[in-house]
Ligand SMILES: Nc1nc2c(c(=O)[nH]1)N[C@H]1C(S)=C(S)[C@@H](COP(=O)(O)OP(=O)(O)OC[C@H]3O[C@@H](n4cnc5c(=O)[nH]c(N)nc54)[C@H](O)[C@@H]3O)O[C@H]1N2
């Protein structure tokens with residue numbers, strides 16, 4: 001992978017450089033930007049930001065390439081009578097969108113309008129998009145790609161702790177704990193600069209356990225690598241909890257003082273004998289025992305999950321089982337201990353808090369809660385009864401396109417590549433009466449649109465993101481955008497005005513943030529004590545951060561310091577106790593059979609980001625990861641008669657994808673792996689199963705049954 005891994009750039013330290021953060025993943029690495037010729041910027045090291053201390057991966061380092069006018073969209077596009085997308089002026093493009101939305105609404109009602117957002121949008125955009133759907137469109141039908149990301153961990157965290165903040169502690173705690181279990185997480189490829197926290201953990205004498213069906217670059221760093229069959233993490237965690245009980249390792253005082261529901265959870269775990277768990281997972285009983293020993297030996301320990309165990313039709317219960325393991329051993333809400341989820345997208349954390357989710361109002365409030373509706377309606381200056389109820393989840397929304405939902409606005413996602421059962425989703429998108437897409441490039445989804453709006457990018461606009469640590473950060477504008485593009489906030493302002501809502505959609509990010517502060521005040525994700533000035537001075541503030549009480553007599557009341565570490569005194573439940581949830585093993589929605597005998601799992605490579613819409617346009621990244629592949633074990637390859645590089649067809653009940661073989665002993669022989677970054681013949685999501693978790697509505701991206709065949713040349 002040459003130089004697409006962790007990399008340090010030179011530090012010119014010029015007076016004109018602007019400190020900001022990467023446009024891509026949730027680590028939100030700090031970087032300095034200096035304007036250069038050609039309308040782009042140069043990235044240099046920003047050593048003062050503690051999370052990455054100047055280190056960047058190849059994606060962050062090359063992100064400026066997409067700022068060049070030739071690399072991105074600089075004019076709105078509209079579908080002409082002969083079916084081509086042709087350049088148009090902003091007024092024409094916005095008029096077309098507003099006109100179509102209005103006609104759809106008049107004919108079919110407001111719920112025939114859909115909105116699909118993204119976890120890469122800043123807090124201001126996510127907030128404005130949720131408000132736009134409920135106030136300007138009046139529709140309940142809004143959801144976003146974060147549903148495909150960490151929603152199972154969010155649901156399980158809320159269920160157990162009463163609050164979902166991905167990491168309840170900062171990354172800097174990792175090197176100081178005793179043991180970390182990383183479940184279905186591959187930071188060596190997905191957040192390279194974060195790997196040092198795990199290296200330092202081991203240098204300090206701590207141990208790292210990695211649970212992944214593949215021996216990834218991350219697993220290579222581990223003291224113990226467990227390689228379960230995809231989709232069996234729930235059983236694995238239950239087997240470990242069984243051993244914790246059987247070996248007398250339960251922290252009875254902690255369970256008594258800080259939790260509820262232990263007896264039921266304990267009984268459920270005791271039904272999962274180690275030998276039974278070995279049969280389900282393929283992880284041997286001695287390996288299970290070793291994992292329990294390493295996890296329980298030190299005073300403090302952590303479990304961190306990512307998409308491996310979460311993107312399953314039982315993702316919520318699976319995360320719940322890992323949380324139960326933490327609770328039974330007294331490893332949550334104590335210093336250097338706890339359960340955390342490594343959130344993925346640039347604003348994966350903040351994007352899930354401020355109202356672009358189907359059931360949600362800003363501040364992580366519930367749309368079904370009358371008090372929350374009253375509070376937010378007051379900030380918005382509308383009647384609480386005018387706010388719609390909860391809408392469909394992401395996949396269900398996409399599945400309803402062309403039937404119940406007739407017109408769709410997409411902002412910050414590329415579902416043609418990234419949604420499960422993508423051929424069906426693509427067909428649903430094509431069946432819409434009207435599709436509008438706001439993007440920086442002509443993504444595969446934008447290619448299907450009736451109107452495409454070109455928007456400004458990270459270095460061209462100010463806004464806040466909330467990193468995987470729950471740290472609210474200020475991204476600053478470093479350069480002027482090229483002519484022809486507008487910000488997402490300007491788009492929403494322009495559309496709302498055309499729909500007759502003249503007020504309430506400001507285009508200045510700080511003005512939106514000030515409103516978000518008020519809307520979030522008193523909610524679980526309270527940002528009311530955070531302002532742009534403070535963010536500029538403090539390198540981020542951890543929420544919750546309430547403002548000093550308005551009725552406080554003391555005008556100089558000390559500002560809230562923010563909350564780097566949660567739950568140390570009490571959990572966010574009504575009684576302050578963490579809740580055990582009894583869970584039991586169940587099979588994946590699709591198990592292998594004679595016709596589809598192999599398991600497919602999917603994920604990422606270091607040089608490409610998500611649907612690849614951005615990174616496939618960067619030459620260096622494309623050279624490092626030029627296309628899809630099928631990773632398989634030599635034994636499976638031998639059975640198929642396939643050699644390295646041979647074209648393989650992977651066939652599921654949803655469709656067929658073709659990509660070259662990459663043969664490695666680092667994967668289970670019963671499993672193949674495909675990265676999902678590409679459209680076309682090698683699109684992994686042609687194959688994936690949209691079976692949904694009943695609680696989080698997360699699709700089962702990580703497990704489905706397939707048949708693998710060689711393709712005759
Ligand atoms: N380079 C790069 N970095 C990224 C992204 C990107 O697209 N590219 N995306 C960002 C985003 S939005 C996200 S969500 C994160 C995702 O970050 P990760 O969760 O680290 O990424 P994935 O590759 O999806 O999945 C992690 C691992 O889960 C394993 N896995 C598959 N099935 C199972 C299973 O059943 N059980 C277990 N235990 N493991 C399993 C896979 O083999 C894989 O190594 O990355 C972020 N960073």
Ligand SMILES: Nc1nc2c(c(=O)[nH]1)N[C@H]1C(S)=C(S)[C@@H](COP(=O)(O)OP(=O)(O)OC[C@H]3O[C@@H](n4cnc5c(=O)[nH]c(N)nc54)[C@H](O)[C@@H]3O)O[C@H]1N2
Nearest residue numbers: 145148149412413414418438439443602610611613676701
């Ligand atoms: N098989 C399989 N599928 C998966 C996953 C998996 O592990 N396996 N992972 C899932 C996960 S975790 C995720 S997060 C999703 C992500 O999948 P997508 O939602 O498709 O993510 P991106 O490719 O980041 O899409 C973002 C789009 O918005 C554009 N964009 C970027 N910034 C902005 C902005 O500020 N404004 C606007 N208007 N547009 C912007 C980008 O150019 C891009 O076209 O994929 C999911 N799909």
Ligand code: SF4
Nearest residue numbers: 022024025029057060
């Ligand atoms: S790890 Fe994530 S935030 Fe850091 S440079 Fe790479 S993509 Fe950007």
Ligand SMILES: [Mo]
Nearest residue numbers: 148149344345
């Ligand atoms: Mo994600």
